[in-house]
Amino acid sequence: MNLAAFDLPRPSPAPDPPKIGTSARLALERGFAASTGKKDLRPAHLLLGVLDTEIGTAVPRALALAGVERTELMARARETLARESW
Numbered sequence: 001m002n003l004a005a006f007d008l009p010r011p012s013p014a015p016d017p018p019k020i021g022t023s024a025r026l027a028l029e030r031g032f033a034a035s036t037g038k039k040d041l042r043p044a045h046l047l048l049g050v051l052d053t054e055i056g057t058a059v060p061r062a063l064a065l066a067g068v069e070r071t072e073l074m075a076r077a078r079e080t081l082a083r084e085s086w
Contacts, residue, residue, distance in 0.1 A: 027053065034081075042084065044077040051077070 020028075031049030035041045051074045053059045063070050 023053070023058075042081065044081045044084075047077045048074060 027046070027049040029049070030052045031046040032041060034048045035045040050059060051063075051070055060070060063073070
């Protein structure tokens with residue numbers, strides 16, 4: 001089947017790249033702060049940046065609904081980072 005046979009609209013131009021939101025930017029900043037440098041950033045650092053969110057309710061509420069204890073998960077992430085640094 002030929003697409004030219006259909007009366008399709010022309011594709012719209014690609015939108016500007018999305019801008020990172022304040023919450024995501026702060027989580028990344030906290031993740032970088034937990035690492036020893038930009039080259040050492042690991043997933044556990046980013047997890048710590050997200051879990052360290054005190055303002056807002058989305059992260060704490062989602063974790064509570066999932067039955068996850070935030071402080072325990074933060075401790076496990078720190079333990080993982082300590083083991084990885086050996």
